[in-house]
Amino acid sequence: MDSVPDIVDFVLYLLGVLSVVVWAIIIMKSWAWYKSRNETNHFLSEWQQVRTIYELPKLIAKSNSSFARLCNAGMDAMNAVMANSVLRRNERQEVILLSLRQQAYEEHKRMDGGVAVLASIGSTAPFIGLFGTVWGIMNALKTITATGSAGLDVVAGPIGEALIATAIGIATAVPAVLAYNYFMRRQKVHRADMEQVASRFQSLLTQSGMEG
Template identity: 55%
Template sequence: LAQSIDFQDRFARALRHQIQRESQRLEAGLALMASIGSISPFIGLFGTVWGIMEALQSISQAGSASLETVAGPVGSALLATGIGIAVAVPAELGYTYFLRRVKNAVARLDNFAHDFYNVVQKNGFSLTPATQLASQS
């Protein structure tokens, strides 16, 4: 199979595969960071709902809706939302920052591969530079 594929095609394919491998390696932790950024507000919201349910149970047990009965559980519920947002914002900012850096790195790899392919093509896909071949003739 290796002999049936043109060397130029094999060379271009090897460059593409290496760029894909590097891209995957660079993107390794980004999925976790994106997940944390998108899920944490929902976890905070769940904590808020849970806290409000506790507040309603406290009201029903106390038999009154005084400020003292409601304030503690509702405050705790809102704290859960605040923590969820406090986790989500840095995670999303970090994800965006690192994703941009990965895209820039992959673009630089693509540019290098294109330039390298052109140099190798100019040398006739030979291991010996074209200038040395001309001087040997």
């Protein structure tokens, strides 16, 4: 019976580790989004002033944003297809579009890192805490059976430990779920901006006559 409380202790330890993981991801992702926002705002403000495809290399060179990397991938694809005289116009467009989509996917994946972990912890932590609670109550019932006493001094310790497991489970899950929802909203906006930049890149490409 001495091994029974060890299960609850393990649950509490596991929830503590998960809580540390949650806050570590929140801090790292928040910093990453903060840097990305500054780089993005600077790039997009100058991006609106671009009128021809020939102005892009200068803008790309002085930016480290995901949008600059997207445009750079498009420029590389454009240079490659223009050097290939075998490709027809529609084939050149497809190659450039595929390159933009691949780079956009890489940028999305870069910003998605860690978000799935938040979702997993947010959905499982309450149940892990509940498991600790149930196990603690079972321990209390076994103690009552063994001692033949249901006094407060007998059951207070195991039940209190059980309730702590539930509380820590909820305390771990709440910030994980809130952070997950926040980062998902940020990613949704980022994806929309990425699509707009890709569309305007293609528009600049067409206006400059580089696809022909």
